[in-house]
Structures are given as structure tokens and as C-alpha cells.
Amino acid sequence: MKKKNISQYYLLKNGLDNKTLDSLKKGKNITLVTLERLCHLLDCTPNDVINFYD
Template sequence: MISYAPLFKTMKDKSITTYTLIHVHGLNSRTIHNIKHGKGISTFTLEKLCVALDCTPNDVIEFIKEDNQKI
């Protein structure tokens, strides 16, 4: 499972709001909605978030393995 908890922590630490991501950095509001609801994002979006927040993918997403998850 992918968690976006690191993204919200990074945003808070850097004082960047979702409004800023949408209106300054050009992320789609639907993308922000999907993130808030735990849906997947593309690597293109991940890259845009990393550029906007000046961070790495680990500062945006976290992989959490579920006990019954098969590989």
C-alpha cells in the first residue's frame, strides 16, 4: 500500500499548501483530490511534486507492506 503521509509532512515543514501546488506549480486539483483519497499517481506527478517541494520521492510517498500482500 502507498501512503502519502510523508507528502503532507513535507508540505507542512515547507509551509506549502495544496493551493500553492495547484495555482503556482500547476498540479491538477483532481490529482490533489486523488492523493487525499489514497489513489495512485503517475511517476510524472511524483516528479512534479518533488520539483515543487524540492525533495525526493521518499518525502512524498511511503510503501507499507500489508501482512497478507503477495508479491
């Protein structure tokens, strides 16, 4: 978000709700639909947003 100069306010006004944004900040699970929406808003790929851990 910082690299693209996108605020939380922008995400909230364009389809993400407070609960989802809170989950993202806390590192909780999100749905693939949310991931798709986030990638669309940030103009990025899922690899830019998520990390997989063993």
C-alpha cells in the same frame, strides 16, 4: 507541505490539478510524472512523499 509551509493553492497554481490533489489526499495512485512534479514543487525526494506497503 506543512514543514515547507506550502499550501494546496500553491500546488494548484504551479502545475497540479484538482483531481490529482484529491487523489493524493485520498491515498490513491499517482503517476511518476506527478510524483516528479510534486517533488520538484516541494523540493524533496520521492522517499519524502511515498510509502511502500507489502
